[in-house]
Amino acid sequence: MSTWNIEYLKPTLLDPVPSDIAISRSQPPKDIEKVAAEIGVHPEELDLYGRKKAKVSLDILERLQNVQDGKYVVVAGITPTPLGEGKSTTTIGLVQALGAHLHKNVFACVRQPSQGPTFGIKGGAAGGGYSQVIPMEEFNLHLTGDIHAITAANNLLAAAIDARMFHEATQTDEALFNRLAPKNKKGTRPLTEIQLRRLDRLGFERVDDAEHLSVEQRNQFARLNIDPDTITWNRVLDTNDRFLRGIEIGLGKNEKGLTRKTQFDITVASELMAILALTTSLADMQQRIQRIVIGCDKAGKPVTADDVGVTDALTVLMRDTVRPNLMQTLEGTPVFVHAGPFANIAHGQSSILADRVALKLAGPEGFVITEAGFGADIGMEKFFNIKCRYSGLKPSAVVLVATVRALKMHGGGPSVVAGTPLKHEYLDENLPLVEGGCDSNLRKQIENANKFGIPVVLCVNKFSTDTDKELQLVIQKAKQYGAFDAVVSEHWAKGGSGAVDLATALVKATSGPAKPFKFLYDLDLSLEEKIATIAREIYGADGIELSEEAKTKLERYTQQGFGKLPICMAKTHLSLSSDPTKKGAPTGFTLPIRDVRASVGAGFIYPLVGEMTTMPGLNTRPCFYDITIDPVTEIIDGLF
Amino acid sequence: MSTWNIEYLKPTLLDPVPSDIAISRSQPPKDIEKVAAEIGVHPEELDLYGRKKAKVSLDILERLQNVQDGKYVVVAGITPTPLGEGKSTTTIGLVQALGAHLHKNVFACVRQPSQGPTFGIKGGAAGGGYSQVIPMEEFNLHLTGDIHAITAANNLLAAAIDARMFHEATQTDEALFNRLAPKNKKGTRPLTEIQLRRLDRLGFERVDDAEHLSVEQRNQFARLNIDPDTITWNRVLDTNDRFLRGIEIGLGKNEKGLTRKTQFDITVASELMAILALTTSLADMQQRIQRIVIGCDKAGKPVTADDVGVTDALTVLMRDTVRPNLMQTLEGTPVFVHAGPFANIAHGQSSILADRVALKLAGPEGFVITEAGFGADIGMEKFFNIKCRYSGLKPSAVVLVATVRALKMHGGGPSVVAGTPLKHEYLDENLPLVEGGCDSNLRKQIENANKFGIPVVLCVNKFSTDTDKELQLVIQKAKQYGAFDAVVSEHWAKGGSGAVDLATALVKATSGPAKPFKFLYDLDLSLEEKIATIAREIYGADGIELSEEAKTKLERYTQQGFGKLPICMAKTHLSLSSDPTKKGAPTGFTLPIRDVRASVGAGFIYPLVGEMTTMPGLNTRPCFYDITIDPVTEIIDGLF
Structure with a gap:
């Protein structure tokens, strides 16, 4: 060049x-x-x-x-x-x-x-x-619409999760199976590739005709049995809307009382944004979307975007x-x-x-x-x-x-x-x-x-x-x-x-020969050891203290096979410690880990050190008061 | 040509x-x-x-x-x-x-x-x-992102409404005014053009320095006093998400119990989409956005997008x-x-x-x-x-x-x-x-x-x-x-x-000379007469029957100066009548008007004939099961 x-x-x-x-x-x-x-x-x-x-x-x-x-x-x-x-x-x-x-x-x-x-x-x-x-x-x-595409994809998955729970709650096993695997004109029930992958994960042999599944297999195939309390997939908007930080959904009369508390995050907090930032190709993005864990089923097993059926739809939206x-x-x-x-x-x-x-x-x-x-x-x-x-x-x-x-x-x-x-x-x-x-x-x-x-x-x-x-x-x-x-x-x-x-x-x-670059920690360390390494080496902490919640989550993620993922600390940026008022280079502190979450699709575990807002708000006089546009020249002013 | x-x-x-x-x-x-x-x-x-x-x-x-x-x-x-x-x-x-x-x-x-x-x-x-x-x-x-821009603009207004109500509810008159009209380095409180327009609407003289407003004027300027029960501006998403048809917002602990029931509509149901469809220039769009009525204050007066301060911000987003x-x-x-x-x-x-x-x-x-x-x-x-x-x-x-x-x-x-x-x-x-x-x-x-x-x-x-x-x-x-x-x-x-x-x-x-085109009704007719004309002439009804709610709204809109707007009927498309099961050309019926709404920015009054869903849902097996993308060729399949 x-x-x-x-x-x-x-x-x-x-x-x-x-x-x-x-x-x-x-x-x-x-x-x-x-x-x-x-x-x-x-x-x-x-x-x-x-x-x-x-x-x-x-x-x-x-x-x-x-x-x-x-x-x-x-x-x-x-x-x-x-x-x-x-x-x-x-x-x-x-x-x-x-x-x-x-x-x-x-x-x-x-x-x-x-x-x-x-x-x-x-x-x-x-x-x-x-x-x-x-x-x-x-x-x-807007730029070229990437954030908007993420909003669309993120919310299609969210809508699909709640719709699926609704349909599972309101239909018999048979009706549910018949709708998910409808008969074609030849009278057979062929499954799509994404449905066949669910069979793979359930440990069932792939079938040309879902009619060949046993009653027990049909039910396992058709019921995701999502535990609503474990859902970590939130809806998103690229708007500072504090009133969406805590919401209850499903209050419409046709949703039959299946209400649920949840929240909106700002779009850039979507795991799909982290995936976009970390992916190396469209094929890799598709695989990461497939691996997204949206919560657990009632037996504690992870439920993925692929189980919900949306992997390729989301990839299409994010193409x-x-x-x-x-x-x-x-x-x-x-x-x-x-x-x-x-x-x-x-x-x-x-x-x-x-x-x-x-x-x-x-x-x-x-x-x-x-x-x-x-x-x-x-x-x-x-x-x-x-x-x-x-x-x-x-x-x-x-x-x-x-x-x-x-x-x-x-x-x-x-x-x-x-x-x-x-x-x-x-x-x-x-x-x-x-x-x-x-x-x-x-x-x-x-x-x-x-x-x-x-x-x-x-x-x-x-x-x-x-x-x-x-x-x-x-x-x-x-x-x-x-x-x-x-x-x-x-x-x-x-x-x-x-x-x-x-x-x-x-x-x-x-200039000159490249310096030897080394990672701070090896992925083979336990999740806890990786977190503690960052806390000690980078923040200057004496060590970490895990809440009960955090301990349970680390155990669960390790058991679920996510123990080799790198760590993405969710900590204040206003101090090396977890306390934003401590400036300089604090020492003699233990880093408290309040909770732990997983972005399995993006590929990291994120420990929460203190409260992290994922939806900003608008102050009393937001800067939109200063924004103007001349409709003839199209000149915009007030965007700083 | x-x-x-x-x-x-x-x-x-x-x-x-x-x-x-x-x-x-x-x-x-x-x-x-x-x-x-x-x-x-x-x-x-x-x-x-x-x-x-x-x-x-x-x-x-x-x-x-x-x-x-x-x-x-x-x-x-x-x-x-x-x-x-x-x-x-x-x-x-x-x-x-x-x-x-x-x-x-x-x-x-x-x-x-x-x-x-x-x-x-x-x-x-x-x-x-x-x-x-x-x-x-x-x-x-996505196309070129127009619907996404509408989502962004619509939801900025929605977030601004709730944030404004929150700040009005949690601040003294003085604090609110001081924040809305902060002192600059010279020690004066200049208002922006959008704030001066609010003074116009309140009937106050424009001032170079808001410090010159009386205490009573300051309070009228600063408090929109929106009546939460009258808010007709919903949030939107371009996703079929039935669980957002009825929601409660503000459940986060920092929103201090100021909860409110509301709903999401599909983005294309946003008044901003109707405005885009009916506008004749960017300048006209800006004026229509300015006129949007989002609800009423506690005295029953219409509150506009301009009162909320977002006219130009929305125009910028929709430029x-x-x-x-x-x-x-x-x-x-x-x-x-x-x-x-x-x-x-x-x-x-x-x-x-x-x-x-x-x-x-x-x-x-x-x-x-x-x-x-x-x-x-x-x-x-x-x-x-x-x-x-x-x-x-x-x-x-x-x-x-x-x-x-x-x-x-x-x-x-x-x-x-x-x-x-x-x-x-x-x-x-x-x-x-x-x-x-x-x-x-x-x-x-x-x-x-x-x-x-x-x-x-x-x-x-x-x-x-x-x-x-x-x-x-x-x-x-x-x-x-x-x-x-x-x-x-x-x-x-x-x-x-x-x-x-x-x-x-x-x-x-x-070919040949153009035929003389005529409207069905004159805008000078009363709202009720216009509705009745459409019902009789187009649907074949004997007349209309207004609910109490509808009567009240028609009176209110007329009083508020919206009586000259054309009518946009919200009626089933599956029958000429209001009953989707009645096929052919029904006669001998009276058209029931359940409620009436106003899209003042777009420029029409819309009577509701029966229940109108503004947020579709996902069925048990949405078509996303059939959608696939080859990540190498990028070929998409299954979109029909």
């Missing part, structure tokens, strides 16, 4: 920096067809969705199978304040620097944002300032989602926007498929920069132990993002609360607070990265209130604690030109 | 006719870019969504404003059996005949199907046999939906697939915008064939009185679809039940039953069409069991009862070539 011949865009840098959407609007993007051609995507490998977005065919993986992958870099952060420390912005600024300024082949791979927060408190999520994915409104609205979505940065470099599993209960990473295609397109001298959600104790750990394990890809470096603001918080500064003004400690120079944060959280996060054998480049994401002394202190400390290099970056205010030092440091960190 | 230079596709006709999806798959479609170029859509007016679907810009309306519209033809049906009599198939067969065989410029405008039924009992909805929209799986799955979706028929002629409001409670028609753009592209010698859902007593009546009223378009002809099967049912034949074999009366020649159906339902539906001044061409959609004598009887009777012409059509088995006689008859019916 040669170096791409790209027309870079040159946004005019203004000071003060305008709003994100104003910046996005002021820089006309290239047609995405042009971007695709520039990076070597063939026309037949591209499906346009309008002029500025396209889906890219997975056939590229086959066409370029003999091309060596580019360097694979993950952007993670120290434990953030509730305001966020700019990982997405750094990811985009870094690729703009590597591409438009150092002329490397470089791809950013980022998550698709949920529309819930976009219309709630958070606004857009395409980076910020002069480091953005454009057009930002297309990025934030187009496997192809990564191509967009561009403000400086005209390529971006894949693909998948966005909820970091609260899933692994919070963009897709393996986007990374793979990007690594091939970038080629051996190129770079793929991908982002890990939340702090590095969660995002980076899951990136290595879950995502890289399933992908087989070897990372070359970690870019760790820190801000003086967050370091001061970790050093003992007052609470940082969204929506209220920052205290003076955060606006004036305060070296002791910075030092305290470096000696605790920064140190621990760097050490954590080094445990995987991967070099760390620290990026101090500069704010206008940071002083030179503060910035230099961070850099000196980062190097002292084991960072390969540490640099100050100003990509928010200056775009790629503000991140050239960071890009140069990264190029150095990844 | 000249005649299009189109490459027609020539599917190989097989006998017996294969499954719809096998036929669709056997005929490779043209790239939609090519179709667009053939019919005079300019490249900059086209947004591709993959290779076989595209959105078409409304700028065409301006570019072609001086072009005379084509002939505007609606396809309606006699009262159908539960199996359906082939209106969609006739629509597609007819355009294939007009285009590929008579070489006219011709567009079909059809509805986007809901995915709920596609995965439930019904399968695909793209026509059938050799008269289909292709590729049928793209037609049936792309206004552009019609271009696809093609099996013979390569153009099709717009756009909007699909639920015929049970809305008007059941594809969009005005698609029809308008198509009429301009087809030009004065061309044709636009659009379909009206349900029987003509509902579909055609609403097409004329609602859709044509809002569009200002003048229809040129009605194609009325009948089958020997349905006529026999109306003539006294035994019940036709989906999923059970047809009785022998329907398989053997039976002239008396056919005659009975012609003298009742067929006669009445033809007379109804003629009341609007529009010529009727009867299409007998031929089945293999129909005899020549039966078919000839229908044709003779149709002409006797006032049809301009009547012909037998075989488009299902033979595609466009099977509908050439129908197409020729239609060309004749629409």
Whole structure:
């Protein structure tokens, strides 16, 4: 692969920096067809969705199978304040620097944002300032429909579960069997492939004609006997709707009193989103969907999506989602926007498929920069132990993002609360607070990265209130604690030109022979040992304490054959510990595991450390009050 | 406009006719870019969504404003059996005949199907046999995301309603006001445009700084005081999920006991879908959304989407939906697939915008064939009185679809039940039953069409069991009862070539000077009079009987200023009366109006005649058992 011949865009840098959407609007993007051609995507490998977005065919993986992958870099952060420390912005600024300024082949791979927060408190999520994915409104609205496809597929399974329980509750064995395996014109009862697979799982021989099944076999075939109290498959919507966090369904008069309490989650919390992010092909996705466990039957055996009969229907609904979505940065470099599993209960990473295609397109001298959600104790750990394990890809470096603001918080500064003004400690120079944060959280996060054998480049994401002394202190400390290099970056205010030092440091960190990458734990360990390893090694805990509920679940999952799965911790991102108020690098604590859940289709077990919200809400004045559209020019405003 | 230079596709006709999806798959479609170029859509007016679907810009309306519209033809049906009599198939067969065989410029405008039924009992909805929209799986799955956008917008409003009630219930007047109108850095409280509009509605002067509002004004501004019992805005999903027909929400522990009973509807039943179908521009859509009434406050005054603050956010989410979706028929002629409001409670028609753009592209010698859902007593009546009223378009002809099967049912034949074999009366020649159906339902539906001044061409959609004598009887009777012409059509088995006689008859019916089109009722009549007019004139009722509930609602809506809206009857499509078991043309009955609702944004009042389901369910063995996808070839099977 040669170096791409790209027309870079040159946004005019203004000071003060305008709003994100104003910046996005002021820089006309290239047609995405042009971007695709520039990076070597063939026309037949591209499906346009309008002029500025396209889906890219997975056939590229086959066409370029003999091309060596580019360097694979993950952007993670120290434990953030509730305001966020700019990982997405750094990811985009870094690729703009590597591409438009150092002329490397470089791809950013980022998550698709949920529309819930976009219309709630958070606004857009395409980076910020002069480091953005454009057009930002297309990025934030619908994209190519992947999240909508997940909503549709997720809810078809949910509807099928309740409908099946209803039909089982209201029909005789014979009626149920006769309806599930109706006679054809020849008078026989042929089963479909998905029904034959149920026979396989029941240990029955496959039959050409279900009429040949014994009465006992017919009943076992026809009755899933789902225990409603064990159902873990919730409905989803991509809307912040707190009133759906706890609901009772089946209150219609035709549902005959078969009510049930359940809940809606935000769509990105669907296991199907985690599957999309971890899958390696449409065939693999189909198999993962087949394995989804939706609950247990009354004998305690897992009931799967395949038992409910929907594997292929869900795969059909999600067919187009496997192809990564191509967009561009403000400086005209390529971006894949693909998948966005909820970091609260899933692994919070963009897709393996986007990374793979990007690594091939970038080629051996190129770079793929991908982002890990939340702090590095969660995002980076899951990136290595879950995502890289399933992908087989070897990372070359970690870019760790820190801000003086967050370091001061970790050093003992007052609470940082969204929506209220920052205290003076955060606006004036305060070296002791910075030092305290470096000696605790920064140190621990760097050490954590080094445990995987991967070099760390620290990026101090500069704010206008940071002083030179503060910035230099961070850099000196980062190097002292084991960072390969540490640099100050100003990509928010200056775009790629503000991140050239960071890009140069990264190029150095990844040159020479690849470092030996190692996982933190072996899959053959017991589930409990795997959880305890993460708690001790990454969080700094003395150990873990399992609730009774958690113990029971771990035993059940192990017994059901899910003991070899990796662990996806559901822990607050606001502390290395389970207590969001404990900043720095807490020690001397035991990590409490309240409960454990399984995403068998996605392929991980997720222990719950404290309460995890899976459905955000709307505040009193959601940002939709600020959103406007001119119906003639179609110009949207107020999306940040 | 000249005649299009189109490459027609020539599917190989097989006998017996294969499954719809096998036929669709056997005929490779043209790239939609090519179709667009053939019919005079300019490249900059086209947004591709993959290779076989595209959105078409409304700028065409301006570019072609001086072009005379084509002939505007609606396809309606006699009262159908539960199996359906082939209106969609006739629509597609007819355009294939007009285009590929008579070489006219011709567009079909059809509805986007809901995915709920596609995965439930019904399968695909793209026509059938050799008269289909292709590729049928793209037609049936996601399309370009319009329905998903409606789901997102509908549910944002629903979430905002409940969140607002929650915040009003849990905050003091002062806290609520301070949050809705927060102080900016200058210390003032500027309101956004949507908040200023609320001041307008409250009769207060607009203020630069909400600090200037009196305490009483602040409270009126901040408290919507929604009466939860009056909320008519439901949540929606495009899934057949019967357990969401009756639900209780707010059971989560953080919602503080503010529970409420409500329901989900299928997305196509959302008022936003009716708005999309009836709107004439993005600006008009924005105004309709603004007017949506979601319920009443505790003083009985209507509360609007604008009061809730979401008008522009919803318009932003629906921005792309206004552009019609271009696809093609099996013979390569153009099709717009756009909007699909639920015929049970809305008007059941594809969009005005698609029809308008198509009429301009087809030009004065061309044709636009659009379909009206349900029987003509509902579909055609609403097409004329609602859709044509809002569009200002003048229809040129009605194609009325009948089958020997349905006529026999109306003539006294035994019940036709989906999923059970047809009785022998329907398989053997039976002239008396056919005659009975012609003298009742067929006669009445033809007379109804003629009341609007529009010529009727009867299409007998031929089945293999129909005899020549039966078919000839229908044709003779149709002409006797006032049809301009009547012909037998075989488009299902033979595609466009099977509908050439129908197409020729239609060309004749629409040549010469346009017939004077008239509405059935004047908008200035009272709501009750308008309802009674439809009941008497179209259904053959002696009059109407209003329930107490209905009377109250009619009074309230009149008082609230909605009395000039047209009427959208929510009545069974299985009988001209309100009783689905009464076939033929019932007389001597009074139409009971159980309740009345208002879709103020869409722009109609809908009386409920009997129970109307707005959320279908899944049967014991939904069609997803038959759906398969090969993950390598991506070939989908089982979608009929």
